[in-house]
Amino acid sequence: MDVLEWLAATAPAVALRRSATLYMFVNAAHILAIGLLVGAILPLDLRLAGFFRKVPVEAVAPFLSRSAGVGLILAIATGFCLFSVRPLEYAANPAFLAKLCLIGLGLLNLLAVHVGRGWKGLLATGLIHPGLRFSAALSAAIWIAAVLAGRWIGFL
Secondary structure: OHHHHHHHHOHHHHHHHHOHHHHHHHHHHHHHHHHHHHHHHHHHHHHHHOOOOOOOHHHHHHHHHHHHHHHHHHHHHHHHHHHHHOHHHHHOOHHHHHHHHHHHHHHHHHHHHHHOHHHHHHHHHOOOOHHHHHHHHHHHHHHHHHHHHHHHHHHO
16 A cells, blocks of 8 residues: 555645646546557457458557557556556555456456467468467457456546
């Protein structure tokens, strides 16, 4: 709890609490970052899962993967700023905790995909390994669930 209280007392957290305009901009940036993440990862996951077969996966996968990565980094940064405004409340919110767990699962899945042979083979040959298809379907489900958990936070 001491760390959370310290976080709430930091200058950026205080500034966000005191300025509705600053909070609005950080919140909007968080929403845009999530849009970039999900807007890039879902088409990639759908293509890897077997949809849109006419789209050359070896051409779109690197771009969509990097775009999702940028969105993820921005969403984490802005999300941390928003968390700092009321860290004690968020740390006790089941929906927030579920969101964090889902993000963790999404990151583990991402790591498994990018470390495995399937991703390198995909980029080199355009062939999608069955394990990669499963990971893509799992990824889509995890990131959609994380967005839903994020929306749920305000209702608890």
